[in-house]
Amino acid sequence: MRETRLDTARIRAARQVIDPVFLDTPLYRCEALEPGLGCAVSVKLETANPVRSFKARGTELVASLLAGDGSPAVVCASAGNLGQALAWSGRRRGLDVTVVASRFAPAAKLDRIRALDARLELVDGDFDLARERAAAIARHDGVRLVEDSLDIETCEGAATIGLELVETAPPFDAVLVALGGGALATGVGHVIKASAPGVEVICVQPLGAPAMTLSWRQRRVVTTDSADTIADGVAGRRPIPAVLDDLLVVADDAVLVQEASIMAGMRMLLDHAGLVVEPSAALGVAAILEDRDRFAGRHVATVVCGGNVDMDAYHRWVGAAPPYGS
Missing domain, CATH: 3.40.50.1100 (Rossmann fold)
Structure with missing residues (x-):
């Protein structure tokens, strides 16, 4: 292969x-x-x-690396599931997690992200617009951007x-x-x-x-x-x-x-x-x-x-x- x-x-x-x-x-x-x-x-x-x-299988690896490096914060764009998973993994390791999502995402997913103590920012567009906003936050705040599939x-x-x-x-x-x-x-x-x-x-x-x-x-x-x-x-x-x-x-x-x-x-x-x-x-x-x-x-x-x-x-x-x- x-x-x-x-x-x-x-x-x-x-x-x-x-x-x-x-x-x-x-x-x-x-x-x-x-x-x-x-x-x-x-x-x-x-x-x-x-x-x-399945998303937490990946966010567990991301959050473990960030905690090991002493990184305090992380941001991602999410259609809902990655955000929940990163919030769960990050909370467990003391990370400050921000999730950017479309305000049109399923309410159940957004509510669960909030319940897991992540900061949630909503955009008036689709997932790709959320990706752009998450990247802008990462640049401005100097925090780690997690990009699903790329990372x-x-x-x-x-x-x-x-x-x-x-x-x-x-x-x-x-x-x-x-x-x-x-x-x-x-x-x-x-x-x-x-x-x-x-x-x-x-x-x-x-x-x-x-x-x-x-x-x-x-x-x-x-x-x-x-x-x-x-x-x-x-x-x-x-x-x-x-x-x-x-x-x-x-x-x-x-x-x-x-x-x-x-x-x-x-x-x-x-x-x-x-x-x-x-x-x-x-x-x-x-x-x-x-x-x-x-x-x-x-x-x-x-x-x-x-x-x-x-x-x-x-x-x-x-x-x-x-x-x-x-």
Whole structure:
């Protein structure tokens, strides 16, 4: 395998730094999903932790490094989950955490950031505008800027999920990973390709927020003017070149799915697995729904990456979900 920025030895060492509450998350075959999807499906449940997403695997590494260096403060931009995770990890280590987010982000995510004692600044725009504001704060105040996916700790923290997939599970034919900024996809993909190169790594992104997928397909950074999807956690418009370079090494495919399929995936995970998930976490199931023939007879693992969702919106989406067979 060609090299990425990630290092397998560092990823293994990361497990000694990350709070164990975020490690060894449930991984199990969910037979109840299989009649509707036409393939064997295992779920890796990254919602069963204090921040209900995978993001703290990375922020634990970031916060540990900052505390070790004596850095008192840190700032990040977030669609919601990274901010919660950094607030949790930073509070535990005495860091002053500022999170910049869109005021249109789910209220449940914003409320949880505040509850974790972080300073929250809201911008009248999307995630990419929040990124610009967080960078300005970092320059002005002279504090560490954490950039999800660009900072290698966020990728290598996420990569510990890949270790758990390859070390504790029967062989998979494919792993489906939500694709946004790229930390999860490059992290999991790096480990899979290093340890089980025959397993297909398939990244999944909403059709309404396709920037990273288009970039992967064209092998160059492609930006979009807007992002229109209920999957706010993966709704970036400006891919990071270094992250794209890593993704090009480890991803076998990148697919786009429709909003109706995301809602149907959320409904399936509720009805057949008892899981309340945010839209980004249903992208893997959505990909199977849109291409059953591709996955028929195969064993597929999907990373259920987050469960922070506004319940009013959730009920609207699940109630509007089309029939599974449509």
